[in-house]
Amino acid sequence: LRHLGRIAAAFALIVLAPAVLAGCAGKPRPRVAFDPDQVPEAYAASTAALMWPGASRAFQITPAGDLFNGDWMVDIRASADAEPVGAPRAIAYEGRWMPVAHWVRRSGDVRWEFEAVALPSPPPRDTGLIVSLVARATNTGTKAHTARLELTIARPASAPLFVAFDAPEAPLPNRRWNGGGREPAYGWVDGGAADSTAAIAWSLGAGASRSARFVLPAYPTEARALGRWATKSHQNRADEVRDYWNREVAGGTAFTLHDPEVEDALRAALVVLLSCREQRGELWVPIGNPFQYRDVWLRDGARAVAALAVSGHGAVARDLARGLAELQWPNGPFLSQRGQLDGTGQALWAFEQSMLRSSPSDSIARYAEAALGAWRWNEWQRSLGRASGWRFGTMMPFGDPRDGELVTAQLVGNDAWMLAGYRSAVRLLRAAGRNAEAAAVESTRVAYLGDFVRLLNASGRRDIPPSWQGDGYDWGNLAAPWPCMVLPASDPHCAALAQRVWAEAGGTGLGTYGSSDSLHAYVAADLGTWALLAGRRAEADRVLEALLHWRSASGGAGEIFTRNGAYGTNLPPHATAAAALVSLVRNALVFDDGDSLQLTLGARERWWSHGQVLRAPTRWGSVDLDFDATPGEARWKWTPVPVWTTLTLPPGSRAASRPAPPLVLSESGETLLAPPGTGHAEIALARGTALAPGSATSEAIASRP
Amino acid sequence: MSRDSRLRTKDRLARPARGAGGPRARRLAVLACGLAAVLALWWQVWRSHPGAAPPAPPLPGEDFKAALALVNGHHYLASLPHLRRAISATQDDFMELHLTLAVHLHSATFEVRQRPWPVRSVRSSIERIRMMREAIAEMERAGNFPLDSIHTGYLYERYGAMMQIWGFNWEALGSYRNAQRWSAEYAMRADDFMNRMHEPDRSAPGPVPSIP
Numbered sequence: 001l002r003h004l005g006r007i008a009a010a011f012a013l014i015v016l017a018p019a020v021l022a023g024c025a026g027k028p029r030p031r032v033a034f035d036p037d038q039v040p041e042a043y044a045a046s047t048a049a050l051m052w053p054g055a056s057r058a059f060q061i062t063p064a065g066d067l068f069n070g071d072w073m074v075d076i077r078a079s080a081d082a083e084p085v086g087a088p089r090a091i092a093y094e095g096r097w098m099p100v101a102h103w104v105r106r107s108g109d110v111r112w113e114f115e116a117v118a119l120p121s122p123p124p125r126d127t128g129l130i131v132s133l134v135a136r137a138t139n140t141g142t143k144a145h146t147a148r149l150e151l152t153i154a155r156p157a158s159a160p161l162f163v164a165f166d167a168p169e170a171p172l173p174n175r176r177w178n179g180g181g182r183e184p185a186y187g188w189v190d191g192g193a194a195d196s197t198a199a200i201a202w203s204l205g206a207g208a209s210r211s212a213r214f215v216l217p218a219y220p221t222e223a224r225a226l227g228r229w230a231t232k233s234h235q236n237r238a239d240e241v242r243d244y245w246n247r248e249v250a251g252g253t254a255f256t257l258h259d260p261e262v263e264d265a266l267r268a269a270l271v272v273l274l275s276c277r278e279q280r281g282e283l284w285v286p287i288g289n290p291f292q293y294r295d296v297w298l299r300d301g302a303r304a305v306a307a308l309a310v311s312g313h314g315a316v317a318r319d320l321a322r323g324l325a326e327l328q329w330p331n332g333p334f335l336s337q338r339g340q341l342d343g344t345g346q347a348l349w350a351f352e353q354s355m356l357r358s359s360p361s362d363s364i365a366r367y368a369e370a371a372l373g374a375w376r377w378n379e380w381q382r383s384l385g386r387a388s389g390w391r392f393g394t395m396m397p398f399g400d401p402r403d404g405e406l407v408t409a410q411l412v413g414n415d416a417w418m419l420a421g422y423r424s425a426v427r428l429l430r431a432a433g434r435n436a437e438a439a440a441v442e443s444t445r446v447a448y449l450g451d452f453v454r455l456l457n458a459s460g461r462r463d464i465p466p467s468w469q470g471d472g473y474d475w476g477n478l479a480a481p482w483p484c485m486v487l488p489a490s491d492p493h494c495a496a497l498a499q500r501v502w503a504e505a506g507g508t509g510l511g512t513y514g515s516s517d518s519l520h521a522y523v524a525a526d527l528g529t530w531a532l533l534a535g536r537r538a539e540a541d542r543v544l545e546a547l548l549h550w551r552s553a554s555g556g557a558g559e560i561f562t563r564n565g566a567y568g569t570n571l572p573p574h575a576t577a578a579a580a581l582v583s584l585v586r587n588a589l590v591f592d593d594g595d596s597l598q599l600t601l602g603a604r605e606r607w608w609s610h611g612q613v614l615r616a617p618t619r620w621g622s623v624d625l626d627f628d629a630t631p632g633e634a635r636w637k638w639t640p641v642p643v644w645t646t647l648t649l650p651p652g653s654r655a656a657s658r659p660a661p662p663l664v665l666s667e668s669g670e671t672l673l674a675p676p677g678t679g680h681a682e683i684a685l686a687r688g689t690a691l692a693p694g695s696a697t698s699e700a701i702a703s704r705p
Numbered sequence: 706m707s708r709d710s711r712l713r714t715k716d717r718l719a720r721p722a723r724g725a726g727g728p729r730a731r732r733l734a735v736l737a738c739g740l741a742a743v744l745a746l747w748w749q750v751w752r753s754h755p756g757a758a759p760p761a762p763p764l765p766g767e768d769f770k771a772a773l774a775l776v777n778g779h780h781y782l783a784s785l786p787h788l789r790r791a792i793s794a795t796q797d798d799f800m801e802l803h804l805t806l807a808v809h810l811h812s813a814t815f816e817v818r819q820r821p822w823p824v825r826s827v828r829s830s831i832e833r834i835r836m837m838r839e840a841i842a843e844m845e846r847a848g849n850f851p852l853d854s855i856h857t858g859y860l861y862e863r864y865g866a867m868m869q870i871w872g873f874n875w876e877a878l879g880s881y882r883n884a885q886r887w888s889a890e891y892a893m894r895a896d897d898f899m900n901r902m903h904e905p906d907r908s909a910p911g912p913v914p915s916i917p
Contacts, residue, residue, distance in 0.1 A: 071821075155821060163824040278829075285831055295829045327834050330841055331876060336830035339872040381875050390903050397874035398905035409905050469906040 028235030036092035036102040041553040044565040048091040048101050048554035049573060050118035051275040051290040055129040057164050057218035058275075058290035060571065061091045061116065065105055067131070068156070069218050070164030070291070072172060072186060075152040078137070080110035080145045080204075088114075092553035097268035098245055099275075100238050101554065109141025110204065112149075115234070117241040121217065122229060127279060128219045130229060132237040136211035139204035147204050151214060152197040153177070153186045161569050162292040172196070178227060184220035188230050189213075192223075248274055252312030255585070256612040259604065265548050266585055268555025269578035270311065273304050276575040277320065284316075285323035289559075291571045298327060298336040298343035299404075300576045302350035303522075306483070307579035309354040310586045312615050317354040318361060324350055328370055332377030339400040342476050344374045345417030345424075349483065352424035357592075357617040360431040368432035371425035375441050378418055382448065392468045394451040405472035406514075412465055413476010415452055420484040422448060452486060456493060463496035473513060474501055478523060481530035483593065489533035498527045498539070506563075509539075509546030513560050521550055521557045525580035529587045532601040533594075535670065537651055540588065540602045547581045557581070590625060592618040596644040599636060600627055608634070608650045629653070633684055640679040647672040647681055656686040766791050769802070772809070781813035782826045800850040804860065807843035810836045811867050840867065858888030865898075874902050 045063035052058075059067045059074075065088045067074040078085040088103035105112040113136045121128030137147040153176040178185045179192025189198040190213065202210040215230045249267050257263055276287045278294070286301035287294050301324050309317035324347055327334045334347035351367040361367075378396070385393035396414040405411050422445035429438035459465060464480050464487075466472030478501065480486050481494040501511045501524050511524025528543030550565075551557050556573020588602030590613060597618060603611060608629040616623045620641035627636045629650045636647050646666075649655065654669045663681050664673040674681055772787035788806040795802065814833040816826040827833050844864050852860065865880030881895035 159822045163822045165824060165828045167821055167824070169818075169820040280831055283831075285829070287829075295825075296831050323831070326831050329834070329873075330838055331873070333873070335871060335873075336834065338870060341872055384875050388903070397902055399872055467906075469904075471906060 028233055029239055031235065032094075034092075034094055034102055035104075036553060037089045037104055039090055039092035039096055039553040040551075041090040041092070042550045042565055043552055043558065043561065043567055043572065045567070046088065046090045046092075046103075046553055047571060048093065048103075048552065049275070049290045049556070050099070050101060050116055050129070050131050052118050052120050052129040053275050053277050054127060054279045054284075055118075055120065055218060056127040056166070056278055056294075057129065059116075059118065059129075059131055059216065059218065060162075060291055061101055061103065063087060063091075065091070065103055065114065067116075067133075067216065068160060070160070070162050071155075071167040072153055073156055074187065074216055075150075075154060076114075076135070077148075077150045077152070078105060078107060078110075078112050078135070079148050080107040080137075080139075083108045085112055090553040093268070093271075093555055094242075095264050095267075096551070096553060097264045097271060097555045098242060099271055099554070100241055107147075108145065109139055109143075110145055110147050111138045111140050112136070112147075113138070115238065117234075117238050119237060119240060121219070121221065122225065125219065125221075128217060128221070130218070130221070130226075131216040132230075132234045133214040133216060134211055134234045135214070136209060137202060137204060138209040139206055142206050144203060144205045147202045147210070149200045149212060150197050151187065151189070154196055161571060162294075165294065178223035180223060182222055182224060185223040185226055186217070186220055188215035188223065188226035190230075245271060253310075253586070253616045254312075254612070254614040255589070256610075256614075257604075257607040258609050258611070259606050261548055262544075262585060262604075265551065265555065265581055266311075268551065269307075269581045270313070272556050272573045272578040273308055273575055273582070274313070274316065276304065276578075277316075280323070280326075283323045283326065284319040285326075286320045286575065288576070289571065289574050292569070293574070296323070296327070296336055297340075298324060298334055298346045298350075299340065301336075302346035302353075303576045303579040303583075305350040306353040307582040307586075309357050310590075310617065311582050312617055314354065314357060314617055321350050321354040321367075322363075325367070325370060328373070332373040332375075334374060337401075337403070339402055340404070341396055341399040341401075341411070341414045342404075342417040344378065345414070345419070345421030345484070348374060348421035348424040348428070349417070352427050356427060356431055356619055358619075358622045364428060364432045368425075368428040368434055371421070371428050372434075372437060372441075375422060375425050375444070378421075379444055382444075392455065394448070395455065395468055404475035405466045407467055407469075407472035409467035409469040409471055411467050411472065411476055412456075413479060415448075416476060416480040416484040416486050419445065419449055419452060419486045420479075423485075449486060462493065463500050464493050474511065475523060478511065479526050482526050482533065483529070485593065489530055494530055494534065498530065501527065502539070502542075507542070508563075509542035509544075510550070517562055518560055519550070519563060520560050521547070521574060521577035522559070522580040525577075525584060528580075528584045529591075532587055532591070533598075535668065537602050537648075540584070541604065544581075544584055544588070544602070547577075547584065586616070589613050590616045590618065590623060592620065596646050597623070597638075597641050598646045598648070599625055599638060600648045600650075601646075603627065603648070603650065605651050629685065631685070631687070632656075633682060635680075635682040637680050640677045642676050644676060645674040645678060647674060649683070649685065653685040653687060656684040659683045766794065768794070769805075772805070776809060776812075779816070781809045781816050784809050785813060800847045800852060800856065803843045803847035804863070807840040807847065807867075808863065810840035810843065811870075837867075837871070854887040858884045858886075858891060860884075861887065862891050862894070869898065874898075878902060 047063050048061045050059040057069050059069045062068055066076050085105035085107040088105050091101055091103040094100045101116045103114050116131055116133040118129045118131050121130050135149055139145050155172060174195055176186040176196045177193035177198050178188045179194060200212050204210060213234050215226050217226060249270055255263060255266055276290060277284050278287055285296045286304040288297055288300045301320065305317045305320045327336050329335060333344040335343045348371045355361040355364055355367050382394050392410050395410050396418060398408055398410045399414055400408040422441055426438045426442045429441060455468060464477045466474055466477050481489065487494055504516060505512045505519060508519060510519045512518050513520040513523055525543060525547060528540045531540035552572050557577035558567040558572035559570050559574040559577060561567040589600060591598040591601055597620065608627065610628040613625040620643060623639040625638045634650055648671050655665050659665055659672055662675050666673060672681055672683060768787040768791040772784040775784040788809060792802050792806065814827055814836050817823055818826045848860055861880045861884035865877045865884060868880060869877035878899055881891055881898055884891040885895045
């Protein structure tokens with residue numbers, strides 16, 4: 001067998017060597033046929049981003065098939081014998097994740113194929129990007145046609161959906177394409193153009209095909225520099241993009257799940273998270289989306305940091321956390337937007353999530369100190385509130401977040417996040433060796449949590465309300481079960497909250513926001529992880545299914561949309577929706593937020609045909625996991641950790657016998673417990689769950705103290 | 706809670722309880738100590754300026770005048786370089802320069818430019834929070850000058866308004882109470898805001914402080 005393996009390796013080397021060498025020599029790889037119209041599109045109007053990490057602008061490929069960067073449009077008009085093209089059905093990335101965008105438009109017999117990629121601008125500019133675009137016209141009919149293509153660079157006639165922060169007030173110059181010598185150009189086309197429009201006309205015989213190449217910078221760029229950039233073919237530029245993103249994605253945790261949809265969705269989410277970053281000098285900061293949310297929110301940035309940290313992109317996550325540290329105020333709290341008081345807890349949580357996995361960062365002392373300042377600030381507030389004698393005085397003061405709960409009230413989510421921040425502060429201080437201060441924070445956390453639970457129980461609510469006063473939309477309260485974990489997963493308040501939210505959304509697995517007709521991509525996604533922890537695997541899977549479904553053909557998810565997929569002015573992709581998907585899939589396989597390592601909490605049936613997770617960063621080091629199941633047996637192999645490991649059996653199965661020591665079978669019969677230092681487990685299986693998730697008996701067990 | 710009990714709560718916070726009492730009195734005493742500590746801290750910072758000179762008359766240099774002209778057109782962001790230059794160039798530093806810079810820094814964080822289309826003038830929260838940190842530092846510098854009660858009260862009120870707008874309510878209330886100690890005209894504002902903190906869903910939304 002070893003001999004056969006060597007022969008296979010040698011054969012592969014011989015076969016692949018020419019391709020590798022061709023790549024090194026700059027020759028494009030063979031073009032792979034890709035039909036964007038075959039890619040699923042969840043939204044009523046397909047759109048995609050041409051974006052790049054660190055760039056301060058991005059191009060949107062609009063549903064009409066044009067390009068817009070927040071400053072100017074590239075209006076693409078094509079026709080065949082004066083018959084104009086229609087809008088594309090879908091604007092798709094290759095494999096629904098690789099950001100090589102394709103879209104097809106048709107005018108009569110002529111099929112117009114567009115392909116575009118974004119790459120960073122060459123030095124000295126380090127915040128720009130350049131798009132390479134190819135338009136190819138193919139006459140699919142039996143008679144000749146005249147195909148015309150015009151690309152016009154112009155400002156939109158009316159207010160656009162997003163505006164670049166640095167879009168100048170001055171109108172664009174008359175000459176916008178190359179051809180004007182050293183003048184900055186807004187686009188490059190072979191031969192240039194005298195004004196705002198580059199026009200091409202071809203006579204296409206039956207079956208004939210012609211193509212044209214355009215180079216489009218996000219900022220006006222010296223025409224000669226664009227010309228130099230264009231000397232490398234579009235195919236080569238597209239290969240550069242493929243190489244870059246394959247390398248970036250492969251640099252993180254490797255998920256082999258035998259589930260292409262989930263694996264591609266993870267890659268797509270990582271492309272969004274890695275792209276939605278900007279630079280401020282040496283600092284990196286997370287932004288909400290490449291278009292209308294090019295700002296920094298702690299509530300979104302913390303999610304991005306955590307998702308990147310748990311998916312093996314720890315260095316990027318730490319860089320972004322360092323950026324978020326800039327949002328600390330002199331009095332101690334963290335706040336990014338007025339009235340959004342959840343920011344302090346979120347910042348501390350983001351520091352902990354990124355700085356402690358897989359081992360404490362060298363700069364942990366700085367974050368421990370920042371956490372201590374934030375904790376002191378909130379304890380000062382709590383002391384004043386306690387002295388006030390007000391009913392909710394010990395909770396955070398009222399907030400007017402102008403978003404989220406959309407109410408002026410004392411928000412439950414603010415306290416849930418602050419409690420999460422206290423927990424994170426304890427972990428950061430311990431990691432920094434400041435044990436006495438960690439103990440002090442822990443004692444106040446216990447007291448704060450006691451106040452929280454007492455007020456929740458006194459509220460008369462079965463669930464967890466948005467605000468202590470009772471009003472508001474569900475938002476921060478949805479994070480209370482997880483990631484804030486202020487209540488045990490078995491607490492009936494969590495189940496009541498989930499049931500209410502999921503029922504309002506019609507059992508779609510998502511939540512609504514504002515109108516009951518709406519769906520929100522991520523606001524209730526945390527309940528998926530709560531469901532995993534509560535043993536409600538089917539409900540967690542429904543959340544995952546919804547996250548997978550509500551993605552564009554370019555793999556990104558929006559924020560709020562109707563059940564018909566209309567997102568209005570709220571363009572996808574949203575970074576927090578991407579983070580929600582990464583977090584849920586990762587938690588379904590490797591969960592390390594609690595005191596034990598929990599594996600295969602929500603592994604789907606097909607993942608059990610030898611699933612593998614490599615280089616998963618956890619609080620106890622980097623963990624590799626192998627798991628597989630046959631009808632009669634389940635097996636796990638993982639990197640041993642110094643805490644107990646909980647192993648969840650495959651869905652629809654139960655233990656057929658007691659496991660061999662030192663493994664212990666849980667009372668529910670659905671999980672095995674492995675003591676610290678264990679790295680291997682197996683158990684005989686019988687079909688059928690002992691207790692159906694969500695059943696009355698399961699509830700009773702789940703709600704045990 | 707009835708209107709009467711709200712008034713009683715307001716009264717408690719406005720006038721710290723004296724002497725020993727029950728748990729309520731002790732709570733009030735702790736609260737009063739907390740607010741007094743805020744006051745003391747501020748006062749210490751403000752009065753610790755070693756070379757404090759009597760308030761100088763405004764010296765509106767060209768930069769200062771240019772800044773004011775820009776502010777009249779609501780161009781706060783554009784006014785900042787002028788103000789910074791005015792401060793760095795002045796021989797006779799005075800409170801108004803620092804207060805003006807602080808206030809305009811704060812205002813600029815909310816500025817929206819209209820062309821080519823409406824968009825916030827300051828790029829992101831990273832820049833806005835940096836500006837607010839600078840604004841707070843400038844407020845503290847302004848407080849280092851020897852001030853009469855009117856100016857002191859005004860400074861506290863302005864700082865409270867900044868804190869209220871950003872959502873730091875306890876800081877805002879503390880600063881309003883400090884303003885009230887220097888000028889009774891701020892008492893109603895402090896009381897209204899305290900009522901709002903107590904029952905944010907019942908009290909009528911107070912006016913959003915305008916800066917400037």
